[in-house]
Amino acid sequence: MRLEITPEVSLEESELELEFVRAAGPGGQNVNKVATAVQLRLDVLGSPSLPEAVKQRLLELAGKRVSSEGVLTIVAREHRTQERNRQAALERLVELLTSACVRPKRRRATRPSAGAKRRRLEAKRRRGAVKRERGARGEE
Numbered sequence: 436m437r438l439e440i441t442p443e444v445s446l447e448e449s450e451l452e453l454e455f456v457r458a459a460g461p462g463g464q465n466v467n468k469v470a471t472a473v474q475l476r477l478d479v480l481g482s483p484s485l486p487e488a489v490k491q492r493l494l495e496l497a498g499k500r501v502s503s504e505g506v507l508t509i510v511a512r513e514h515r516t517q518e519r520n521r522q523a524a525l526e527r528l529v530e531l532l533t534s535a536c537v538r539p540k541r542r543r544a545t546r547p548s549a550g551a552k553r554r555r556l557e558a559k560r561r562r563g564a565v566k567r568e569r570g571a572r573g574e575e
Contacts, residue, residue: 438525440532446484451528452476453521458512472512475524480505485532493535507531 438446458472479490479501494501501507509531511524547555 438529440529441536444485444489444532444536446477446482446532450477450482450484453524455517471515471517471520472510473517473520473524475509475511475521475528477507477528478505479507488538489532489535493532496531496535 436448438448438451440446452475454474454476455470456472456474457470479485479493479497482490485493493507494505497507500509507528509524509527511520511527514520514523
């Protein structure tokens with residue numbers, strides 16, 4: 436089965452590694468017996484489905500969630516069932532991949548207009564005059 440990210444990018448489900456572990460925190464005896472938290476792993480650098488540019492943007496976006504080997508780990512433990520935590524982890528992965536697929540716009544260098552320069556200098560002159568007026572006066 437394939438996980439659709441965008442029309443151009445999709446991910447094989449075999450590339451994902453899901454591991455269920457015990458969740459920490461409150462929950463009574465249930466938390467000690469049932470492994471409901473999910474750890475989803477994706478080898479970003481080794482993924483044949485992702486284009487190189489998307490891999491680089493994904494590594495930047497994921498930050499601390501990526502290991503030094505390039506493995507992205509997403510942990511979901513907010514729900515009480517394995518299935519809902521699995522869905523939450525997959526949704527977060529799709530959201531992260533979708534934002535990594537968006538190419539950032541290139542910044543085009545611009546210059547301030549003559550009017551903007553004039554207004555800026557006039558505002559500076561007015562502000563300077565206000566401050567000069569505040570200064571110590573001669574003998575009155």
